[in-house]
Structure formats: C-alpha cells, structure tokens
Amino acid sequence: xxxxxxxxxxxxxxxPENLTFTDISTGSDPAVTQRRIYLLQSDGTYLVPxxxxxxxxxxxxxxxxxxxxxxxxxxxxxxxxxxxxxxxxTVLYTKTAAYGFQAFGENFYYGLVxxxxxxxxxxxxxxxxxxxxxxxxxxxxxxxxxxxxxxSDVYAAQTCYDADQNIISNQQFYF
Amino acid sequence: xxxNTQVNGYAKICQYLYQVDTLKKSAFNxxxxxxxxxxxxxxxxxxxxxxxxxxxxxVSEINPSLYSLCGTKLQQGIAIYSGGSGxxxxxxSGSGSYQPSYIDYTVSGLDNPNITVTSLQxxxxxxxxxxxxxxxxxxxxxxxxxxxxSPVNGTINFDLSPGNIYYPQNNSVITANGLFKIxxx
Numbered sequence: 001x002x003x004x005x006x007x008x009x010x011x012x013x014x015x016p017e018n019l020t021f022t023d024i025s026t027g028s029d030p031a032v033t034q035r036r037i038y039l040l041q042s043d044g045t046y047l048v049p050x051x052x053x054x055x056x057x058x059x060x061x062x063x064x065x066x067x068x069x070x071x072x073x074x075x076x077x078x079x080x081x082x083x084x085x086x087x088x089x090t091v092l093y094t095k096t097a098a099y100g101f102q103a104f105g106e107n108f109y110y111g112l113v114x115x116x117x118x119x120x121x122x123x124x125x126x127x128x129x130x131x132x133x134x135x136x137x138x139x140x141x142x143x144x145x146x147x148x149x150x151x152s153d154v155y156a157a158q159t160c161y162d163a164d165q166n167i168i169s170n171q172q173f174y175f
Numbered sequence: 176x177x178x179n180t181q182v183n184g185y186a187k188i189c190q191y192l193y194q195v196d197t198l199k200k201s202a203f204n205x206x207x208x209x210x211x212x213x214x215x216x217x218x219x220x221x222x223x224x225x226x227x228x229x230x231x232x233x234v235s236e237i238n239p240s241l242y243s244l245c246g247t248k249l250q251q252g253i254a255i256y257s258g259g260s261g262x263x264x265x266x267x268s269g270s271g272s273y274q275p276s277y278i279d280y281t282v283s284g285l286d287n288p289n290i291t292v293t294s295l296q297x298x299x300x301x302x303x304x305x306x307x308x309x310x311x312x313x314x315x316x317x318x319x320x321x322x323x324x325s326p327v328n329g330t331i332n333f334d335l336s337p338g339n340i341y342y343p344q345n346n347s348v349i350t351a352n353g354l355f356k357i358x359x360x
Contacts (some may be wrong), residue, residue, distance in 0.1 A: 013229035106225045113222035114233055116240060131215070138218055 003029040005093040007082045010099075016103035017072050022065035025093075031086045032093070035059040037068075039082040042158035047071065047078065055075070056083075074165045075102040075141075077157035084144075098152035102155060105141050105164045112137075112175060133167070133174040140164040179227055179234060182242050182254045183220065189248040190216040196248075216244050 144160035193213035226234030
C-alpha cells in the first residue's frame, strides 16, 4: 500500500516559540528512509533552528510527532513542505501547506482582554483609543488567519503579523 | 453560575442578535443606539475562545465580563442556546391574536330601523370574532348592547331605538376593540 502523505503542525499558547509536527500519512512505503521539513518564510528564506546549516530540518522517521524548539519569536506565516525521501535523497513524496502561527498575538490579545476584568484605576478600557486599537489588533489577527486559510497567502498574512508585532512592541503607545 | 462553555455559546448568539438588531436599526431607523455592542462581544469572546481552546487557567476570570456583555439579549440567547428557536413570525391562522387599528367598513341601511355595516373586503369580518366594543368616530359601543355582530356574515347592526343617539354615517371611522382571533379567511 503506497504512502498517502500528510502532516499537521501545532503551536501552543504556553510555548508559542515551539512548533510540533505530526506525520498523519496513511499507508507505508519501505523505500522511504528519511523525512525533511522546509519552512519557507514570506521573504523567500528558509526558517531553521539556530545552528542548522541546511535549509531544512531533519525529521527522523522514528520520531513522530517532533517538536522543534525556539523556532519562532513572533507571529509567523510559513509555507511548510515535508518531503519523504529514499536512501539516495530522491524525493518520493512531498506535501506543502500554508500555516499561520499566531499564538504570540493571541496571547497578547488575551492578556489585554484579561486586564479589563479587575477594576483598576484607571481601568484599561478607559484609556484613549483602547477599543479602537484592540479592534485593530483583532482585525490584523483575523485578516492573517483569513489570508492563510482562504488563500494560502503567506506574504499577506506575514504583513498582518508584522503589523500586530509592531503593536506588541510599542504597546505603551496603543494601550 | 454559567459554565465557560455555556457563556461562550450565549455570547456567540447574543453577538448575532445584537448585530441583527444593529443592522435593522441602521436600515430602518437611522442607526441604532447600541451599534458597538456586537463588536465588543466579538472582541472579548475571541480572547475567551483562545483561553478555552488553550486551557489557560485564568479564562474563568473573563467569564463574568463576557456574560454581562450579553446584556439585554442574554435571556433570548439562553433560550436559543438551550434548544429553542429565535422566534417565529405568527402564521395568519391558528390561535394568535391581533389588534386592528380600524376596520374598513361601509355603512348601509340608513333608512331602515337598524343600520347595517358591511365589510368592504369579503372576508375581513372573519378577523372580528373576539369583538367586544366598537368605536365609531370615537363613540364607544358595547357588543350586544349598542350593536350586534353576526359571526355568520360579519354584518354589524346598530340599534336605532331611543337612547342610542349616535350611529355610523357613511364616512364614519369604525375602530374595533377586543382580543381578536386570527382565523384563516
């Protein structure tokens, strides 16, 4: 039974810098001896962990799922390709999908809303333009999500993520 | 206290209800007073969603805030969430009731002992089964005292016997009062 290649990727709120890859392929192919992950960014470069000399991340067949640590530092849109290769580095199967990883932004957004709850003086939601800026931030996250899920548009999504990162980095001017 | 999942469900429904309300008011009444409510619900709910999805320990702290944002739509939201519907438009038949503002009747038989008032539209009178009083040019008449109503053909007869000093004229406005049954014409 040939391999029907497929994979999934997840990110968690607690460790947003890490990505966990899971091979959810069905079937099997004894010719497959190695597996690689390519993380193509919107600027055309490949994202790899510090210290990696190749454009790809080795994903041993025996390790499933695999968590790649300290990969992200902000919300990031990626075109992810996983390859299944034989012993002579010939690509037998390949699967590409666009993903948006926005746990940094969602965590920040969650923190903003959570700050509304305790009655502080002055309450955060009374600060100038709080709702407008909160809304703008939410709009950026939703737009990035739509760009990925509806259009697989990594560039557009990353533009939104960069804008939301700008708000996070300069939050004292917005909230 | 409602659970986090319940509040999330209420909030989604209430957001929709506020949005519909806002759109209707905007379209027909020159804009709603509460046109930011749906937006505020969405903004808070998205954070709540993330907290639930990621099992963040502090998510319950947002619960009361989101719950209170449901505001005046909360009871309707709870009813819908609990398996009800968003309400239906009453069918023009069955056991509902309505209140007609006035009835388009023509007056005849002025030279007879009784005055006959007949519905202009063939079946309008069928809606008057709950008739209790009639106001004719603001003069009020009691059923079976100042007038009679035939449930067979809808004619209304005013008694011109002594004491009944007012009766409909050809251009009279007749207003019906009572709990009117809606019946199929």
